[in-house]
Structure formats: C-alpha cells, structure tokens
Amino acid sequence: MPPPDAAALIDWPTDFGTRYAIFVDTEEEFDWSAPFSRDAHGLSALAALPDAHRRLVARGAAPAFFVDYPVASDPRAADVLRAILADDPRVAIGAQLHPWVNPPFEEPLSALASYAGNLPPALLEAKLGALTEAIAAAFGRRPLAFRAGRYGLAPGLLGLLARSGYRLDSSVRPGFDYRADGGPDFTRIDAAAWRDAVIELPLSTVFTGLLRRRGARLHAALGAVPRARGVFARTGLLSRVPLTPEGVPVAEALEAIAVALGEGGRLLNFAFHSPSLVPGHTPYVRDGADLARFWRWWDRVLDLLDRRGVRSASLDDLLAALA
Incomplete structure (x- = not known):
C-alpha cells in the first residue's frame, strides 16, 4: 500500500489530548499452525472475555x-458479548472478517484467499454483507469499525466499507x-491516522533504537540478511515493536511507548x-505462566500510561474527535 497524501493525515483536536485505544480481535480459537479450515475451531475461550474486560x-x-x-x-458467544x-x-x-469461516464460501481454502483484499470484489462484498448483518442481528446495532483478519486490507476495500456504512x-x-x-x-506506512473513503486508524508499530528514524525501510532491508534483525535489536540499533502483549516483551513495549510519546x-x-x-489457543x-x-x-503498560497522563479512548470517543 502507498502512504497517504499529507493532506489526508488526521490532525487530532487539541482537546483530544494524548490517548490510547484497545481493539480486541474477538474470534474463534483454532490451530494457527494447521491448514485453513471452515469448521476446525471452537469458541470456548470467549468465556474468559467478561473477566478480561x-x-x-x-x-x-x-x-x-x-x-x-x-x-x-x-x-x-453473542450472549457473552451482549452481557x-x-x-x-x-x-x-x-x-x-476471516474469509475462510465467513459465508458465502466460493473461494478455495488457501493462504492467498485468507486475505480479504485478494478476494473477487463481488465475493468480498457478499462476505462483508453477511458479517455486517450477523452482527446487527446479534447485537441490535450495525458495526461502524472494521478490521480485516490477518490485516488483509486492499485499497478497494475501504470504498466498500464506506458504502456499507462503516466509518x-x-x-x-x-x-x-x-x-x-x-x-x-x-512498510511504507507509519502509525498516523488518515482520511480515505473511511478513516484509517493503523495499529501502532514503533521503531526504537539509534537508527529508528530509518524505520521500516532499514528493517525490511535487514530481512534479506540472516539474523541481521536480531543483531540490530540486541545491540540497540533498531527494533520493530508492535503495541501488543502478544510476543512483545514488556520492556520493549515500555520503551516503544516512551519513544512514541516523545515524538509527539x-x-x-x-x-x-x-x-x-x-x-x-495462540x-x-x-x-499459565x-x-x-x-x-x-x-x-x-497501563501504569506507564497513567503516569504519563495518557487517557483511554473508546470507539465513540475516536469517532467524535474525527468528526
């Protein structure tokens, strides 16, 4: 994907302050190492969602x-979320949208077809329609925010989202x-939000280290050299840190947050x-450990955000600020 035009970048209102959002991919559990399947999954892990919330x-x-x-x-599963x-x-x-478990099922089961943006436009629209209507029926409200499973976005999907009522x-x-x-x-996109057919609010990825300003381009180039990314990370030259508790040591996350806040x-x-x-399940x-x-x-992480005066933002808060 190309980077957005500078004129499309979001200028957050002054009274919005500095905020954080948490978006949970609320999905079935399945074997991440197995081939894609229409039905080899469960929903038992959702029982833990109320306590986590x-x-x-x-x-x-x-x-x-x-x-x-x-x-x-x-x-x-819907009962858990309704409560x-x-x-x-x-x-x-x-x-x-997880295409492999979202009807209609016309595509082959493959890694390529697991990215929604690779699907034929008519099939993608049908799958999005089925998902949107299922959520509206289950929760009495139509969803306004979207995430493509496996981050499978393509530029044309944003227009489809807008036509389907997403913001x-x-x-x-x-x-x-x-x-x-x-x-x-x-790799050509940073964490700044921008206006397209809908608002694009990227997940947060922060580059840390002495060479962080060379960011994604350098990190991508290092991928061509065996073990180079690990060497650069261990020596404090460059690390790529997504803001998630999954696979990211807390010390790296805390440093990344400090860098992101320090850079505005x-x-x-x-x-x-x-x-x-x-x-x-993942x-x-x-x-248990x-x-x-x-x-x-x-x-x-939340202790650090509290100390730095960074408040939470709900989806409604975000949409209000973006309006």
Missing part, C-alpha cells in the same frame, strides 16, 4: 471488540510486509486476540 475497565481502559462471523452467529454491552455503555462492537478501519499494520504469504505490504504521538492503538485469554499464551505474563504486561 472487567480487569481492563478497572484500569480505565475502554476496549472495543472486533467480532467475526463465528462469534456473531453463535447464540452463546458486556449491558454492563458497560462505552463498549463498541466492530467487525472482523473507521483499523487493518493497517505499519512496518509489516505480508507479501511472502500473499498479503499486503505496509497522539494516539496509541493496542491490539490482541481474544483466544490469548486462555492458555493453549502461540503467545501457551500455559504465559497468561500471568500477559496480564503483568498490561499492568506495567
């Missing part, structure tokens, strides 16, 4: 949930290149997958 809200956070088709179409909605008026339900997308993962698997290349960042966009709330939380580490990560 309470823990985050108790720290002042206002998470939003990007729900995919298996969750929206399952009555028990959270009833308890917390700041909660928002967005949409997340915000958060599918761009700056500094990451998924072309080897058939996906998009985001106005919004930090955090994310994680709901199956990580239960051990054994590569990031394999056992990993889960404890997951929550210690949030405690230390």
Whole structure:
C-alpha cells in the first residue's frame, strides 16, 4: 500500500489530548499452525472475555471488540458479548472478517484467499454483507469499525466499507510486509491516522533504537540478511515493536511507548486476540505462566500510561474527535 497524501493525515483536536485505544480481535480459537479450515475451531475461550474486560475497565481502559462471523452467529458467544454491552455503555462492537469461516464460501481454502483484499470484489462484498448483518442481528446495532483478519486490507476495500456504512478501519499494520504469504505490504506506512473513503486508524508499530528514524525501510532491508534483525535489536540499533502483549516483551513495549510519546504521538492503538485469554489457543499464551505474563504486561503498560497522563479512548470517543 502507498502512504497517504499529507493532506489526508488526521490532525487530532487539541482537546483530544494524548490517548490510547484497545481493539480486541474477538474470534474463534483454532490451530494457527494447521491448514485453513471452515469448521476446525471452537469458541470456548470467549468465556474468559467478561473477566478480561472487567480487569481492563478497572484500569480505565475502554476496549472495543472486533467480532467475526463465528462469534456473531453463535447464540452463546453473542450472549457473552451482549452481557458486556449491558454492563458497560462505552463498549463498541466492530467487525472482523476471516474469509475462510465467513459465508458465502466460493473461494478455495488457501493462504492467498485468507486475505480479504485478494478476494473477487463481488465475493468480498457478499462476505462483508453477511458479517455486517450477523452482527446487527446479534447485537441490535450495525458495526461502524472494521478490521480485516490477518490485516488483509486492499485499497478497494475501504470504498466498500464506506458504502456499507462503516466509518473507521483499523487493518493497517505499519512496518509489516505480508507479501511472502500473499498479503499486503505496509512498510511504507507509519502509525498516523488518515482520511480515505473511511478513516484509517493503523495499529501502532514503533521503531526504537539509534537508527529508528530509518524505520521500516532499514528493517525490511535487514530481512534479506540472516539474523541481521536480531543483531540490530540486541545491540540497540533498531527494533520493530508492535503495541501488543502478544510476543512483545514488556520492556520493549515500555520503551516503544516512551519513544512514541516523545515524538509527539497522539494516539496509541493496542491490539490482541481474544483466544490469548486462555492458555493453549495462540502461540503467545501457551500455559499459565504465559497468561500471568500477559496480564503483568498490561499492568506495567497501563501504569506507564497513567503516569504519563495518557487517557483511554473508546470507539465513540475516536469517532467524535474525527468528526
């Protein structure tokens, strides 16, 4: 994807301050190492979502949930989220498209077809329509925010989202290149939000280290040299740090937050997958020790944000500021 024009970049209102958002990819659990399947998945991990929500809200956070088709179409899974909605008026339900489990099923099961942006336009529109209607039926409200599963965005998808009533997308993962698997290349894009057919609010990726201003381009070039990225990270020259508790040591996250705030960042966009709330469902939380580490990560990150005066922003807060 090309970078946005400078004129399209969001200038956050002064009274918005410096904020953070948490978007949860609320999805089925499945074997991440297995081939794609229409039905080899479960929804048991969603039982942990209410407690996780309470823990985050108790720290002042206002998470939003990007729900995919298996969750929206399952009555028990929807009940879990409806109970959270009833308890917390700041909660928002967005949409997340996993093409391989989202009807209609006309595409082959493949890595290429797992990126929504690679689907034929008519099929993509049909899948988005089925997802949007399932969420509206389950929760009594149409989703306004969207994320493509596996970050599978293509430029044409933004126009389709606008025509479908969406106002915000958060599918761009700056500094990451998924072309080897058939996906998009985001290495020319940074974390700044911009206006397109809808608002694009990228996830936060921060480059740290002495060479951080060379950022994604240098990091991409290092990928061609065996072990070069690891050497540069260990020696403090360059690290790519996405703001997520999944696979990111807390010390790196704290440094990345300090860098982002020091360089004038106005919004930090955090994310994680709901199956990580239960051990054994993602590569990031394999056992109880990993889960404890997951929550210690949030405690230390939220402590830092509190000390720096960075407040949470709900989806409604974001949309109001962007209006």
